[in-house]
Amino acid sequence: MMRFQNYHRLSLPIILVIFSVVLVACSAAEASREEHEAAWEGSAHATDNSVHFEGEVSERCAKCHSTPGYLEFNGANGSTVGEVTQPVPTDQSVKCDACHSEFTWHKTQAVMPSGQLLENLGKNANCMECHQGRASGINVSDALANIDTGDDTVNTEISAPSIHNNPAGPLLYGAEAHGGFEYPGKEYAGRYGHSGEFDRCIACHDAHSLTIDAKRCNACHIKAVDFANFRNIRASNIDYDGDGDNTEGIFREIETIEQRLLEQIELYVQVTEGVEPLVIGGRFTNEAGEPYTTWTPRLLRAAYNYQFSKLSGGAYAHNPQYTLQLLYDSYEDIGGIMRGMTRPE
């Protein structure tokens, strides 16, 4: 009895301490869970995919636009990795499980549309599996491989690959992923090794809200006090676009060359025999919105790189050098006037 009472007296405070530690730990985990949940709720990942799909998401689209599709792609329930075999009902697009499941949380690699396997991606592997676009510069080379009618002759056998969504993953890895069409004989920047380890998706984007906390960028980029100012960031005094302004943000340098490339593409279309006007959006169409058919090899190379850059919101932070190189080389190849312009090393 004595022994029991002693034991009881000594252990009660200890039990209470342990109990309260567990309680605090649980509520801390709960708080962060709730915070992450609220952040995710407000993000594009919580979008109901019925805004894009009627009734179900087809097996061709379910990998990136639905959580069950993404899990099947990653081998859930014994399925073959790399395949989605059935459509799934519409629901919120990218739910907690897409990243937090046993099939995806430890994933560290992803195959890019070029066929290139990228490894050691850590917690970015899931981001890069969906944010990779659906085509690469290699598809452009393949589409032109057996075309021997010359660079400026229309050939209706040419079938153009189209990127579909922002290829942030391949762009970050530049020439290591071959997202853009790389002109033979030119050198291209590889992975964007941004200082201070800001070279991974979730180093800049919050994994749940997907937003970027400008305070963290501001530590080095003193003018980037808020999101609106990101577009004024620049790191060198080189006037890439040759407009005489070497203080504007790198975003503007890219924007100007992109605009010039589009004008040059339009000029090329006008002066090249048999080429119809081309509309470059998420797809390549003629003015009636029908699939585009009057390609020449030179037109496809330039239009593909223009689309690659245009769909790449954030290119100026994801890999400005690689983006500028693709635009510069395309502009040069399609007859642009290069005076004053500088190709990044």
Ligand code: HEC
């Ligand atoms: C490799 C992943 C991936 C695949 C496969 C994919 N998508 Fe997407 N899609 C995305 C991402 C990511 C976005 C978000 C916007 C962005 O990043 O550009 C998107 C955006 C969209 C949008 C809205 C923006 C727009 O372009 O109008 C539609 C509609 C869409 N996808 C339809 C489809 C359809 C239909 C399919 C199947 C034929 C499909 N997607 C296959 C990743 C994919």
Ligand code: HEC
């Ligand atoms: C697009 C992928 C993605 C989605 C979707 C996602 N998370 Fe996360 N989550 C992450 C990543 C990545 C981390 C690690 C963050 C880091 O290391 O900076 C994380 C961390 C966490 C943590 C911190 C504990 C831990 O395991 O590291 C919690 C809790 C959490 N997420 C809950 C949720 C909840 C709840 C949802 C759904 C409402 C959700 N997440 C949706 C990617 C995701």
Ligand code: HEC
């Ligand atoms: C399962 C596929 C998938 C994964 C994994 C994924 N995303 Fe997404 N993401 C999407 C889709 C689909 C959308 C667009 C949703 C919609 O509008 O229907 C999107 C939207 C976004 C957007 C907003 C894009 C815009 O144009 O507004 C950002 C930013 C983003 N994701 C970043 C990330 C990051 C960072 C990660 C990794 C932590 C990640 N995503 C993981 C599929 C994915």
Ligand code: HEC
């Ligand atoms: C150096 C920091 C940085 C890194 C690393 C980074 N991003 Fe971004 N991201 C940005 C900035 C800045 C923007 C553009 C904001 C703007 O100007 O609209 C952006 C834009 C985007 C957008 C388009 C959002 C929109 O509203 O149009 C997507 C999608 C995206 N990033 C996904 C990713 C993915 C996936 C990765 C990893 C492969 C990644 N990002 C890596 C900083 C970064």
Ligand code: HEC
């Ligand atoms: C530790 C310091 C540091 C932090 C923090 C930092 N950067 Fe940078 N950033 C640099 C340096 C140095 C360069 C130029 C060299 C390079 O590319 O690494 C640069 C380059 C850039 C460029 C390209 C400028 C150009 O002219 O090529 C952009 C855009 C950019 N940073 C955006 C961001 C954003 C957005 C964040 C926050 C998510 C951020 N940076 C955080 C140091 C930093």
